[in-house]
Amino acid sequence: MNMQWVVDEDLHRIGKEMVQKCDGLPLAIVVLVGLLSKKRPNEGHEVYASVWRFLKDDYIHISTVFYLSFNELHHELKLCFLYLSVFPEDYEIDVEKLIHLLVAEGFIQEDGEMMMEDVARHYMEELIDRRLVEAVRRARGKVVFCRIHYLLRDVAIKKAKEINFVNVVYNEHHSSTTCRREVVHHLMDNNYLCDRRVNKRMRSFLFIGEQKRMLGSYVKTTNLKLKLLRVLNLRGLLFDCEGYIPFMSLPDVICELIHLRYLGVADTGLRHLPSLISNLQFLQTLDASGNRFEGMTDLRRLTSLRHLMGRLLIGDAVNLQTLRCISSYSSSKLQHKSFKNLRDLEIYDSGYVELRRVRLDLSSFSILKNLPALTLESTDLQNIIRSSCVPHGCVLSQS
Structure with a gap:
């Protein structure tokens, strides 16, 4: 069957004109292109007219195209x-972390x-389709890492x-007293962490950047009295609690x-989570990876x-989707039927860490119908698997 493409000569002409501009x-x-890809053929002229209205120095600037595309997004996507x-x-x-946030x-x-x-x-895929991201x-058909171009970021x-x-x-120590979100990048000293003003309206407080740039940085727990906070990411920092650095228990x-x-407290040197953590009844994501906890919480x-x-x-958690x-x-103590929504499971060999090896019966995970991937962390995979029957539709990987 021969396919013939019908080209609208008028649209072809204005398309070339816009590219030239x-x-x-x-x-x-x-x-x-991302903007036009979301349009029907008869809407191309509207984009053309909009672009021409905002020409600067007879050229189309990235800010012009951005705002045309951005203004078409619905509120949540914006x-x-x-x-x-x-x-x-x-x-x-x-x-994945972005989605959790x-x-x-x-x-x-x-x-x-x-x-x-x-x-x-789905929203992230749409932003990618629009060429904004x-x-x-x-991996496995899903975007694992993404990036925003520095001009679009600007x-x-x-x-x-x-x-x-x-x-x-x-590196400036300018904490906002009105903005509800505050983010710190590539911190080089502790002055900001210790001297920052407390914004009681703050909803989100995040440290983001290369962990090695933050090595040895600490935050005073008195600066965390932010009662309305929904998001807190302190990855790679140490806690200063009444002069004790590092403070190895999650501060009260x-x-x-x-x-x-x-709550992101990965790589913070924690050894203990207090029972008071049960106060966080609305907590959806807890990232405490990279810490060596003493005993179990x-x-x-x-x-x-x-x-x-x-x-x-973790006990029975019907809402849990990620368990790493x-x-x-x-894992052998869990009631798998209570984890019906689990989508990501990573198990490490306790024989090397806790000196009590337990062999796993992979067929017992068959009840987890939504689990597409199971990761086992071991240098001796054969010795921790009692049954190698991997659940249907689940990919087994070793790290």
């Missing part, structure tokens, strides 16, 4: 795009049978400032942040928990 700037052309401005320039963004911020609502995480991933790496930051969406702090002041949805009262990363003990860094011993 981009003055060879690839990014402007790419975003323009928030998702503006949120990308919290990340440093040229930063490879972990899409977007959900915790309250930007995402369930849509029918689609979970909030699925809705957020670049997919850096994909205009996103400008737009975010206009609506007081986020306050980004570099964090356990009093009862509105928290996201019972998190069974955290019934809203959806994503858990860290060597911790759980030992083979702890």
Whole structure:
């Protein structure tokens, strides 16, 4: 069967004119293509007219194309795009972590049978289709890492400032007293962490950047008395609690942040989570990876928990979707039927860490119908598997 493409000569002409007006700037052309890809053929003239109204020096600037594309986004999608401005320039963004943050911020609502995480991933795919975001790496058909071009990031930051969406702090010690989100990049000293003013209206407080740049940095727990906080990410920092650095237990002041949805305390040198953590009844994501906890912490009262990363003990959690860094011993104690929504499971060999090896019967995971991937962390995979019958549709990988 021969396929014949019918080309609208008029659209072809105005398309060439718009590309020429981009003055060879690839990014402007790419975003323009993303904008036109969402239009029906008869709507191309509207884009042409809009572009021509905003010509600067007889050229199409990236800011012009951006605002035309941005203004067509629905409200939630605009928030998702503006949120990308919290990340440093040229930063490879972990899409899964980004999704957890977007959900915790309250930007995402369930849509029918689609979970909030699925809705957020759909939004990210749409931003990629519109060429506003670049997919850096994909795995199993999903975007794993993405990035925003520095020019688009610049205009996103400008737009975010206009609506007081986020306050980004570099090495200057300028903490906003009105903005509800504050982000710190590449901190080089502790002055900001210790001397910052407390903004009681703050909803989100994040440290984002290369961990090695933050090595040895610490935060005074007295600066964390932010009662309305929903999102707190302190990855790679140490806690200064009444002069004790590092403070190896999660400070009680964090356990009093009862509105928290996201808590990131990975690589903070923690050894213990106090029982007071059960106060965080709305907590959806707990990232405590990279810490060596002494004993096990019972998190069974955290019934809203959806994503858990860290060597911790979890009870029955029907909402849990992500469970990483759980030992083979702890895994053997779980009632798998209580984890029906689990989508990501990572188990490490407790024989090397806790000196009590337990062999796994992989067929027991068959009840987890939504589990597409199971990761086993072991140097001796054969010795921890009692049955190699992998559940149907589940991919087994070794790390």
